[in-house]
Amino acid sequence: MSTVLDELEWRGLVAQTTDIEALREALESGPVTYYCGFDPTAPSLHHGHLVQLVVLRHLQLAGHRPIALVGGATGLIGDPRMSGERVLNSRDIVADWVERLRRQIARFLSFEGENPATMxxxxxxxxxxxxxxxxxxxxxxxxxxxMLAKETVARRLNSDQGISFTEFSYQILQGMDFLELNRRHGCTLQTGGNDQWGNLLAGVELVRKAEHRTVHALTTPLITKADGTKFGKSEGGAIWLDPEMLSPYAFYQFWVNADDADVVGWLKTFTFRSRDEIAELEQAVVERPAAREAQRALAADVTTLVHGASATESVIAASHALFGRGDLEALDAATLGGAVAELPATDAELGTTIVDLMIASGLVTSKAAARRAIAEGGAYVNNVKVTSEDAVLDAADLLHGRWALLRRGKKTLAVARTAVG
Known part of the structure; x- marks a missing residue:
């Protein structure tokens, strides 16, 4: 039977550790209290934080005691970036973001049982x-x-912007977190992203010097795509966990669109499927790539983890309905709004011809092409075939009084939006 550290390594969730054998012994010999910090530098966590939340959950499922720290203090300062000073947010904004992050984190951990989580x-x-x-x-x-040798600090010192004493002091504040949690809760392990390695070591050293105790640090690697590009919706973009910042539908679509070269690694990193289950899905990628079984499993698991099973069912229903395999009218407004948000769109008024809407939305390039699509039976409004080139947008066509889904052929979609309703 593998240990939790073996499991994390197999899943690609270990980049660096302090004395790995000492850490392994600590994890095997009894419950370890561990923590990860999350700074409120935005109103939501994102895909990078999701890696840390998964690690926290793996360790708790293995019987260890998690502490999720939301940095109401460090969030007022901000970890130095490679380029430029952060804009300091007000205390009220940071306090609001702290509460938002606490609510997001809470769904990943259990606060009951023999090893309850602490916030x-x-x-x-x-x-x-x-x-x-x-x-x-x-x-x-x-x-x-x-402190000066830290990569971010060194680069900033050699830049035109320099670095303020405020941001330079961040590593002391983070180190103090480990010391305080060690004193208050007996915490002996800190986890974080590999870009935080220097800060984690600062905490390890502070506990050693102040308390004469040995504690541990573990970092996860930066998650990238197989081609080496950044992991995100777009170059440098974030996959937000807040449904108001990225709809559950768009969140699901990101994962379901994973490349074959990435999907197995992401199943290991972001889901809790067993080795056997992942091996079966890996085989499916090789034997039946067009079925995208692994991608659908990944998207369903991660969306359920972040947004819940009900949201996942809704976005899967929306995915089917958009392409005529489900009932568009059965979708609630939030799910439908999320589903059409990424589609080519045009603003429309009632009475506008479908031909003009097809052109305005980019489904076709000319009236002749629109009329040809209609004549050939390849034009649809809300998955209902358009039979006349004189058809116009009617109030009855509007889903939730706002949207009409346009489709050419089997897969080319757009949406007409109106302010009616």
Missing amino acids: ANNLDWTGELAAIDFLRDVGKHFRLGT
Whole structure:
């Protein structure tokens, strides 16, 4: 039987660790209290955070005790980026984002049972901390040479923008989190993305110096596509976990559109399917690539993990309905709105001819082409075949009083939008 560390390694979720054998022994010998921090630098978590949430869940399922830390303090500062200072958000905005992130994180962990999760906020121990105490009790353990050698800091120091003392101090604040959680909860492991390795080591060293205890760090690799490009909706884009920032439909579509070269790796990283199940899906990619079984399994699992089973059922129904394999009118407004949001669109008024709408939406390039599509039985409004080139958009065509789905042939879609309703 593999250990949880073996499982994480098999799933591609381990990049670097402190003494790996010592970590393995700690994980095998009894429940370990561990944590991962999430800074509220946006109103939602994204795909990068999803990797950390999956790791937290794997470790909890293996019997260990998770702490999810939302950085109400570090979020006021911001981890230095490779280029340029962050814009400091107001305290009210950060506090609001803290609550949003706490709600998102909570659905991934169990707060009951023998190893319940704990939610923490580092503003609890930094908010009232006096500057002189911070410098004497924490700052004295940090060496300037080590801090200056950090890659992000070094690059910023050599740039035209430089780096402020505020952002330079971030690594001290994050290190202090590990120290406080060690003191308060006996926390001995911190997890995070590989870009946080320097910050994680700062915490490990601070605990060693201040408490004379050995603690551990584990990072996950940066997730990229097989071709080496960034993992995201677009170059540098984020796959947001908040349904108001990225609809469940668009979220599902991202995963279902995974390349064959990526899908097996993503099944290991982002789902909890067994090795046997993933092996079967890997075989399906080889033998029946057109069926996209692995992609559909990936999309269903990750959408359910993030948005729930009901949302997944709705977006699958919407996917079918858009192409005539389901009932468009049965879709609720939010699901339908998400489903058509990424389609080519045109604003429309009642009485506009379908021919003109097909041209305006980009389904065809000319009236002749639109009329030909209608004559050949290849033009549809809401999956109903258009039989006359004189047909116009009617109020009865509007789904939820707002949208009419246009289709040419089997797969070319667009949407007509109206302000009516």
